[in-house]
Structures are given as C-alpha cells and as structure tokens.
Ligand SMILES: Nc1ncnc2c1ncn2[C@@H]1O[C@H](COP(=O)(O)OP(=O)(O)OP(=O)(O)O)[C@@H](O)[C@H]1O
Ligand SMILES: Nc1ncnc2c1ncn2[C@@H]1O[C@H](COP(=O)(O)OP(=O)(O)OP(=O)(O)O)[C@@H](O)[C@H]1O
C-alpha cells in the first residue's frame with residue numbers, strides 16, 4: 001500500500017474513552033469521561049506535544065490511540081488504515097510501527113528478565129530472524145543510543161536507578177524502529193542533564209528515521225523544545241492547540257495562560273505573576289455544564305455556562321475552545 | 337541549633353552475582369526542624385538510596401551493607417537509626433519520619449480502596465474508631481487537592497491518574513503527622529499546576545507544624561521554589577552543598593554548573609530543532625568508577641595531573657557552602 005505524502009501518519013477523530021466506575025458497597029455508580037471529543041493529526045516526522053492538568057486524559061489518549069485500550073467512540077487512522085476496530089490479531093503487524101514509552105519505568109520492566117532479554121523480546125515477538133550475536137549487537141546499540149554502558153545488558157532492572165530504568169524503557173521502544181512513538185512522561189523521571197541528552201536523542205531519531213511522536217509531558221519547557229505543535233487538555237478535551245511558538249507567545253485559552261504561569265523557574269526574576277488556580281479539576285464523573293474550566297476561570301462570564309465551547313480558529317493552525325475573543329492573555333515568551 | 341537529622345559518613349554497598357556496587361560513599365549532611373533540604377543530582381547518583389538508608393528500607397545484609405551514623409531527634413530524645421531494633425524502627429517509620437516515593441504504585445496497595453488505605457494509616461497512628469479514621473482520610477485527600485474526595489476515597493489506585501495517585505500517597509504520609517518528611521520525586525509525575533499546589537501545600541504544612549522536609553528532585557525550578565539548602569550528588573557522593581540561592585547563583589562544582597546549564601528553558605520553544613545543552617558522556621559504571629574525581633571524564637575543567645590523581649575532599653568555600661572539586665578556587669574567579 002502506498003501512502004500519499006499529504007496523509008497524516010495518525011488521524012484521530014472525535015475520540016472518546018469512558019470508564020464505568022463505582023463500588024458495589026456504596027452503590028454509587030457513574031461514568032468517568034476520561035477523554036471526550038478529541039481530534040488531532042500527527043504528520044510523518046512531526047511531534048505533537050500534549051500537556052494538561054493531571055487527570056485530564058493525556059495517558060488515556062495515548063493508550064487508546066495505540067489500541068491498548070478500546071475507544072468508546074471515534075475513529076483512529078494510522079498509516080492510512082482505520083485501526084479503530086481491528087482485532088487483536090489484525091493489530092499485530094500494525095503494532096510494531098507504533099510504540100509506547102511508559103510513564104512508569106518500575107511497573108513496565110519485568111524484574112525477572114535481564115536487560116538483554118527485555119530488549120530482545122520485541123525482536124522475537126515480531127519474528128525478526130537474526131543470529132544471537134546480531135541480536136546482542138542490536139541490544140548494545142540501543143543501550144548506547146540511550147546512554148547506557150553495553151554491560152548493562154547483563155543486569156536486571158532492580159540494579160538500576162529510576163532514570164536508568166526509564167532509559168531502558170526508551171531503548172526497548174526503539175528496538176523495532178517504529179514510525180510513531182507515544183512518549184508518556186518518558187523524560188519526566190530523568191535528571192535534567194540526562195533529560196537533555198534523551199531529548200536531543202529523540203530529535204536525532206526523528207530526523208534520521210522520520211519518527212513521529214505524541215509527546216506527553218507536564219514540563220512545558222521540555223514540550224516546547226521538542227514539539228512542532230502543542231495540544232492542551234483540560235478534563236478530557238483539547239482546549240487549545242497551536243504551533244509551538246504561537247502557543248508560547250500568545251496563548252488564547254485562559255487555562256493555557258494559567259498553566260504557563262505555574263511553571264517553576266530557577267530564576268525568581270523570570271518567574272511570571274503566578275495565577276494560582278482556585279479549586280480543583282472538576283470531577284470527570286459529573287462535568288459542569290458549558291465550559292469545564294469556568295469555575296476556576298478568572299475571565300468567566302455567565303454565557304460560559306451555556307454550551308461546551310467548540311474548538312475555533314484563533315490564528316494559523318491555532319484553535320481554542322473559549323467563547324471570549326476579547327481577552328489579552330499573558331504569554332511566557334515575546335514574539336521575536 | 338541542633339539538627340533534627342544528622343547523617344555522618346554514610347556508605348551503602350550492594351552485593352550481587354556480578355560483584356559489589358558502592359552506591360554511596362562518605363555522605364554527610366544534616367537537616368534542622370522546619371527546614372527543607374533538597375537533594376538533586378544525576379540519575380543513579382544515590383539520592384533514593386540515601387533516603388532508603390535513613391528509612392532503613394534497603395535490603396538486609398549480606399545483599400546490602402550500610403555503614404556510618406544517622407542520628408534523629410525523636411520525641412523521646414536522640415536515637416541512632418542504624419542501631420535501632422527493627423521493631424522500634426517500624427514505629428519511627430509509621431510515625432515521626434514519613435516517606436513518599438517516586439512511584440506511587442509501589443506504596444499503594446492495588447487491591448484496596450485508597451480511602452481505606454489512608455484510614456488504616458490513621459488508625460495505626462492515632463487509634464480511634466474506623467469511622468473517624470475514614471473521615472480523617474477523606475479530609476487528608478481533600479487537603480492534597482483530590483476533587484470529590486468522599487467519592488474518590490472509594491477508588492482503587494489503578495482508577496486514578498498518575499497525579500492523583502501521587503496526591504493520595506502524600507495524604508497517606510501525612511496521616512501520622514510526621515516531624516520529618518522524605519519526599520522522593522513527589523511532584524515528578526504531576527503537571528505544573530498541581531505541582532504548584534503541592535509545593536504550596538508542603539510550605540503551608542511546614543509553616544503550621546514545623547515539619548522538616550528532605551525533597552529529592554530533578555527539577556531545579558522546584559528546588560528554587562522550595563528548598564532552603566541544596567545538596568548536589570554525583571556518582572554516590574555529595575559534590576556540593578549550599579544555601580539554595582547561592583548554589584543557583586554561583587555554583588562551583590563543574591557538575592552543578594553543567595546541571596544548571598541543562599535546565600530546559602521556555603525559550604527553546606522559539607528555536608525548533610535546536611539541540612539542548614547537555615553534559616557530554618555518561619555517569620561512570622559504579623563498578624568502574626574513576627579512582628580520583630568521579631566527574632573527571634566529563635569535566636571541561638579537568639586537569640589530569642590534578643583531577644586524575646586523588647579524590648577531592650569536601651572543602652568549605654563559605655559559611656554554609658561546601659564543594660568537592662580540586663579546582664574550585666580557579667572556577668570561583
Ligand atoms: N481504568 C480506569 N478506570 C476508571 N477511571 C480511569 C481509568 N483510567 C483512567 N481513568 C480516569 O480517566 C481520567 C484521565 O486519566 P489519565 O490517566 O488519562 O490522565 P492524565 O492526563 O494522564 O493524568 P496524569 O498527568 O496524572 O498522568 C482520570 O479522571 C482518571 O481517573
Ligand atoms: N537494590 C539494589 N541492588 C543493587 N544496586 C542498587 C539497588 N538499588 C540501587 N542500586 C544502585 O545504587 C545506585 C544509586 O541508585 P539510586 O536509586 O539511589 O539513584 P537515584 O539518585 O535515586 O537516581 P534516579 O534519579 O534515577 O532515581 C545506582 O547505581 C543503582 O543502580
């Protein structure tokens with residue numbers, strides 16, 4: 001099958017993922033709308049950053065896109081193929097082109113397997129035939145790519161620190177040379193010097209291999225450094241999406257403004273006027289009417305309670321879900 | 337002023353089939369009541385192992401050997417943590433010293449509702465009835481900013497987002513009203529707005545209760561916001577210690593300087609594709625550490641005839657500023 005250059009590698013339309021919750025003891029039941037009405041595309045070699053409040057649905061988007069969870073509604077097209085309802089079996093050949101780097105390096109590495117076995121497993125599962133020595137070479141190459149010594153192959157996960165384990169997780173995801181990488185807080189546990197190395201590594205891989213990425217992280221500077229575009233989530237929905245520079249120089253959604261203002265900085269002089277958000281993320285069990293951000297939004301007006309604001313054009317490639325077009329929001333960076 | 341916690345010459349060695357690893361060597365520091373000490377440093381430098389050694393949560397000998405002294409000012413007088421019988425240590429752990437981990441899933445029980453887990457911690461510490469304990473658990477969940485706390489108390493850990501699990505764990509640690517809280521990467525999994533709330537929360541608790549905090553983190557922005565003093569670790573040793581403001585303004589150890597230089601800046605968003613400044617090379621394999629300065633192979637300042645000969649000791653630069661580098665005097669100018 002040939003794919004036209006213009007078709008995005010990943011095309012997600014109106015994705016929803018709901019979780020039924022409740023305890024048999026109390027009889028309280030409900031539906032957590034983890035993700036609702038999320039649409040986006042990722043082009044070949046493109047990096048889309050995904051940021052947003054804890055619990056806003058970033059991980060769920062990533063996992064659903066990879067079909068590690070079944071979507072409640074919506075459509076996912078990958079490499080021109082509709083994979084929304086593919087069976088587990090039919091998914092298998094697709095899977096090697098899309099890989100997840102987990103948020104949690106502890107839970108994702110089997111403690112009883114050596115690093116060599118962990119890294120070779122994807123090669124074996126996907127039936128890549130190669131001699132043992134060749135496989136070992138691929139393992140060592142991957143370890144070196146992520147900045148670990150080759151002898152690490154013979155050790156076990158518990159012998160490594162958190163950051164080292166995360167690098168093993170990245171190495172594993174790269175073993176099959178995938179086209180799409182979903183990196184879920186993949187660099188969050190790394191100290192900044194290793195973090196910078198890994199981000200540079202991901203930039204290299206993206207150039208060399210045309211690797212596309214859904215890059216989920218809460219560190220805005222990290223997301224800004226690596227992403228072509230950034231989407232901001234709030235309570236299960238994308239509330240703003242824009243080319244990176246446009247978002248950082250002119251956010252158009254009040255939540256994005258608050259998010260930027262909360263970023264910690266080593267230089268007190270550069271620390272922006274902090275907008276401390278009042279209250280909490282509303283419960284996804286019973287989202288409020290209208291705009292989900294309105295209870296915490298310093299700019300809310302009564303009309304904000306009426307309808308859920310749809311994403312509307314706010315500039316070239318820039319969309320926001322806020323009814324107020326009259327706001328001048330503060331930006332962390334100035335246009336150059 | 338006497339310290340709440342005083343760590344002296346702490347060393348930790350692990351033994352495995354493939355040989356012995358010295359995870360920590362000659363680590364000394366102290367924490368005063370009401371103070372926040374940050375520990376930063378390269379991945380695998382020994383930050384978590386230091387915390388686990390204080391908590392006595394490392395594997396028992398012979399798999400792991402811990403030496404040195406750790407003194408803690410308990411409610412009933414000073415105690416030497418490394419000499420304490422395990423039974424007494426259990427009481428310290430569930431009471432005066434609490435720890436929150438890098439990984440919430442390692443300390444939350446997956447098969448119990450979080451409200452019940454926190455209530456059990458409350459019961460263990462304060463006694464009283466189950467209903468009162470559950471009420472306090474919900475209060476604690478509310479305190480750490482979990483929306484709809486009463487209902488969320490009935491969630492199992494896997495039903496919570498990463499950030500919410502982390503907050504649940506903080507709630508559990510606070511259940512015993514500790515004097516010292518050791519927080520290992522407590523905000524690493526959190527988005528910046530929740531992180532800002534948690535930092536506010538910790539500062540508030542500290543002001544109200546005189547809680548001392550050891551805050552392990554990679555995030556120097558967080559360090560700037562929360563820590564009175566900061567300890568920088570590299571390859572199993574403390575390499576620099578200073579009041580946070582002086583450390584950030586005038587770091588001396590080349591590793592600290594490299595670390596600060598690698599902090600991602602928002603400005604990078606305007607320079608697409610440009611590589612971030614990073615320290616070249618990797619941490620040495622702990623089994624084959626350079627005999628002299630462990631940072632030497634990666635250091636721009638290294639001079640083989642000085643830095644490659646003996647391991648530098650900690651030197652006092654100013655009142656509360658200590659550094660481990662043979663060339664700090666030249667770097668300072
Ligand atoms: N298996 C599940 N059962 C019930 N609810 C779930 C489940 N998985 C996720 N959720 C809920 O869906 C919502 C989105 O969670 P998700 O983990 O995607 O958030 P996130 O944006 O990744 O958060 P974080 O930044 O904390 O990792 C949360 O309210 C979460 O509690
Ligand atoms: N149980 C263990 N057995 C053997 N080696 C271990 C064990 N736990 C830790 N180590 C080693 O001790 C050293 C210090 O690890 P530690 O977990 O303290 O690092 P860290 O500074 O917390 O790093 P990170 O920032 O990545 O969490 C590492 O070399 C690690 O591989």
Ligand code: SF4
Nearest residue numbers: 291294297304322323
């Ligand atoms: S729609 Fe209204 S409440 Fe929502 S973010 Fe915009 S101004 Fe605030």
Ligand SMILES: [Mg+2]
Nearest residue numbers: 058059103498
């Ligand atoms: Mg997540």
Ligand SMILES: [Mg+2]
Nearest residue numbers: 161162383384
């Ligand atoms: Mg650690």
